[in-house]
Amino acid sequence: MAKHTIVLIPGDGIGPEVTSAARRVIEAAGLQVEWVELPAGATALEQGHDNVLPQRTLAAIKAHKVALKGPVTTPVGKGFRSVNVQLRQALTLYAAVRPVRSLNGIKTKYDNVDMVIIRENTEGLYSGIENEVVAGVVTSLKVATELACTRIARYAFRYATRRGRKKITVFHKANIMKMTDGLFLNCARKIHEDEYPNIEYEELIIDAGCMKLIQDPTKFDVLLMENLYGDLVSDLCAGLVGGLGVVPGANIGDDAAVFEAVHGSAPDIAGKGIANPLAVIMSAVMMLNHMHEEGIAQKIKNAYNAVLADGKTLTRDLGGTAGTNEFTDALVAKLK
Ligand code: NAD
Secondary structure, eight states: OOOEEEEEEOOSTTHHHHHHHHHHHHHHTTOOEEEEEOOOTHHHHHTTOSSSSOHHHHHHHHHHOEEEEOOOOOOSSSSSOOHHHHHHHHTTOOEEEEEEEOOTTOOOSOSOOEEEEEEEOSOBGGGOOEEEEETTEEEEOOBOOHHHHHHHHHHHHHHHHHTTOOEEEEEEOTTTSTTHHHHHHHHHHHHHHHTOTTSEEEEEEHHHHHHHHHHOGGGOOEEEEOHHHHHHHHHHHHHHHTOGGGOOOEEEOSSOEEEOOSSOOOTTTTTTTOOOOHHHHHHHHHHHHHTTOHHHHHHHHHHHHHHHHHOSSOBGGGTOOBOHHHHHHHHHHHHO
């Protein structure tokens, strides 16, 4: 087996705990790997870098093309610009792909949830263009470009076609944001009509869409939406299958891909050894598939499914009492 080089960004808060668990699992599953560990986020500043996204980190992802990343903390209402937004824009990681699935052994209100959220990752209100017009009046600019809207729509339809998915639902608010969300819809419609009429296509105004998601998430297949909606709907959907501890993600571009859980740095539980590492481990499975290491990916998937199914070593967010290490030990034992 060829040796892979993967950039590992531990991140902030629970990031180092959950990424080191993922690293252990990947190695135990037999991947030949050289890790290039580099900082981002508040940790980078603590380590003496003058930037939350050091050039070395960015350059390593460009060079090696694949990274596994822990969450990073972003100050609320002040301070530096989100590292995630900077990273996604700098590397044009235009598609966030977030599978949301029911897992055996995790009891929730719904069975058989199996959806994939595809979120535009480079523009919208995350462009970070905010201005004070006059004292007491501020604006935030929502940016939509035909290029990015078409690019994400084409990605979603291609993804759906390759994965044998049947339907794409676009969540939007084009009744209010007629130009920006209107452009997003027009681009999605055009890609559907011109390139992928094989996929069923549906549009829902996002408020009604959220209600329908809660009523019966099994009616949805692939969800396509712009940046902010994708962020919110990802956490909402996580809540339908057991929470943020079980929803992985990938940020995909044409030249690089960064794999990370949907969850954040969880400062409330950081350093306590109780974070669920599964979402990052599931993100690592997506990464291994992306690297064409499907055998190792499947081995890890079988192992975590077995741990969840026997239910003895669940972390607290899933109703158990296990810590991060205990859960990881149980998973590694199933790999043997
Ligand atoms: P969060 O996702 O960090 O936490 C929300 C809740 O879920 C908390 O109660 C937390 O304890 C729990 N939780 C999250 N992950 C968990 C896990 N693996 N195991 C068990 N419980 C878990 O969201 P937040 O509190 O809104 O944000 C905290 C920080 O994370 C903020 O600075 C935010 O900007 C950042 N953030 C970063 C990313 C990223 O780097 N990709 C994503 C989201 C939020």
